[in-house]
Amino acid sequence: MKEILTKNLNPSQTEAVLYIKGPLIIFAGAGTGKTRVITHRIAYLLSLGVEPQSILAVTFTNKAASEMKRRISDLIPGTGANALVLTFHSFCAHFLHAEASRINLNPNFSIYDFIDQKNVVKDCIKELNIDEKRFKLSTIANKISRAKDDLKFPSDMSAEAKYAGDFFGTTAAKIYELYQKKLERADAVDFGDLIMRTVSALQQHLELLERYREKCKYIMVDEYQDTNHAQYTFIKLLAGKHRNICVVGDDDQSVYSWRGADINNILDFEKDYPNAKSVKLEQNYRSTPKILSTANQVVKHNNARISKRLWTQNPDNGSVTVLKALNENNEAEKIAEKITELIYLSMYGNKYKFSDFAVFYRTNAQSRTFEDAFRSSRIPYTVVRHATVL
Numbered sequence: 001m002k003e004i005l006t007k008n009l010n011p012s013q014t015e016a017v018l019y020i021k022g023p024l025i026i027f028a029g030a031g032t033g034k035t036r037v038i039t040h041r042i043a044y045l046l047s048l049g050v051e052p053q054s055i056l057a058v059t060f061t062n063k064a065a066s067e068m069k070r071r072i073s074d075l076i077p078g079t080g081a082n083a084l085v086l087t088f089h090s091f092c093a094h095f096l097h098a099e100a101s102r103i104n105l106n107p108n109f110s111i112y113d114f115i116d117q118k119n120v121v122k123d124c125i126k127e128l129n130i131d132e133k134r135f136k137l138s139t140i141a142n143k144i145s146r147a148k149d150d151l152k153f154p155s156d157m158s159a160e161a162k163y164a165g166d167f168f169g170t171t172a173a174k175i176y177e178l179y180q181k182k183l184e185r186a187d188a189v190d191f192g193d194l195i196m197r198t199v200s201a202l203q204q205h206l207e208l209l210e211r212y213r214e215k216c217k218y219i220m221v222d223e224y225q226d227t228n229h230a231q232y233t234f235i236k237l238l239a240g241k242h243r244n245i246c247v248v249g250d251d252d253q254s255v256y257s258w259r260g261a262d263i264n265n266i267l268d269f270e271k272d273y274p275n276a277k278s279v280k281l282e283q284n285y286r287s288t289p290k291i292l293s294t295a296n297q298v299v300k301h302n303n304a305r306i307s308k309r310l311w312t313q314n315p316d317n318g319s320v321t322v323l324k325a326l327n328e329n330n331e332a333e334k335i336a337e338k339i340t341e342l343i344y345l346s347m348y349g350n351k352y353k354f355s356d357f358a359v360f361y362r363t364n365a366q367s368r369t370f371e372d373a374f375r376s377s378r379i380p381y382t383v384v385r386h387a388t389v390l
C-alpha cells in the first residue's frame, strides 16, 4: 500500500506523507500538491489501520473539506469517507452540541451569522443610548468578532481600553458585554463563540480535554497561515500531549490578517513544537517558469518569511505582462479592453473563449469595478465567491 500511495509523489511529498509521528510542518507553495499530500497522508494512516474517526483534518471552507474527503475516498474506498475532515467551525459546532450539558449550554442553541450579529449589536446600541453614528454597527460587530478571535472576553476588552485611555474601546466593551448577555438569553452563539466556547470548555474541563485528546489522535491543519489565536489555541490544546500534529501552509500566502489571522502561528511552529520536522514543497505543477520567477521576485520582499523558491519542470510559454493603471476604474477598463481585443483577434483563429479568462482580486468589494467594466464591454462573466465557513 505504501508503494501505491507514494507512486505519484515527488521526494518531498513522500517525506511529508510518511512522517506520521510527532509534529510536522509542511511549507507548501501554491500549486505544489498540498492537497495531494494531505489526502495521501490520511490515506497512509488509514492503510496502517488507524481508526478513521481518530484522524482530524481541519480546513477553512466546506468546499476544501468536501474536496479532501472525496479525494481520500478515492484513495481508500469505504473507510476513507469516515475520516473527520471538516472546518474549525463545524468541528466546534458538533463539539458544543455533544457537550452542551457539560458546559451550561442549551443543546438546541442557534448559530447567529453576521447579519444576526449586527441586529443584536443594533439593539445593544439602542438600549445603551449610544450614538449610532459614532459607533457604527459593522465596526462594533467586527471588533467583537476580532476580540473572540483573540479569546478576549468583554472584561478583557474593557480593561485594555481603560488602560489605554481608549474611550471608543471602553464603549465597545460595554456593547460587547450586553451583546453576550443577549446571546445567552436567546440560547444563541455566533461564529466566534463556536471556537471561543470550545477552547474555554477544553481549558476548564480537564476530563473533556483528555477525552478529545484521546479521540483526535492525529491532527492535520490546512492553511495554517490563516489561523487566528483562538484556532491556534484550540489546536495546541488538542495536540499538546500526543503532538501528532501536522500543519500545512504557506507564509507567503497569508492574506487574512484583517480577519484575525496571525502569521506568527506558522512562523513560530518550530518554537511551539520543539524538534518538529519541517518539509518544504517547492516543485510547482501548475505554472510556467516565468510566472514563478515573477512571483518569487515579489514575495522575496516580504519581511518575515521562511525562505523557499518555487520551481517547475513545466515548459515556458508566454511571458508575464505588467499593466500600469491610473486607478481601479482604469485598471478594470484596460483589462476589459485586453479581453475584447484577444477575443476579437481570435474570431479568425478561434484561439480564445471568454471562459479562458480569469480575474483575481483581493477583496470582494473590488469585483464591482470589474463587473461595471465587463457589463459596458458586453463581456459575460461569473463571480465566483468563497464558500461559507460552516
Ligand SMILES: Nc1ncnc2c1ncn2[C@@H]1O[C@H](COP(=O)(O)OP(=O)(O)OP(=O)(O)O)[C@@H](O)[C@H]1O
Binding pocket: 008, 009, 010, 013, 028, 029, 030, 031, 032, 033, 034, 035, 036, 037, 285, 286
Ligand atoms: N507529484 C506530482 N506529480 C504530478 N502532478 C502533481 C504532483 N503533485 C501535485 N500535482 C498536481 O499539481 C496540481 C496541484 O495539486 P494540489 O491540488 O494537490 O495542490 P495544492 O498545493 O493543494 O494547490 P493550491 O495551490 O490550490 O493550494 C494538481 O493538478 C496536481 O495533480
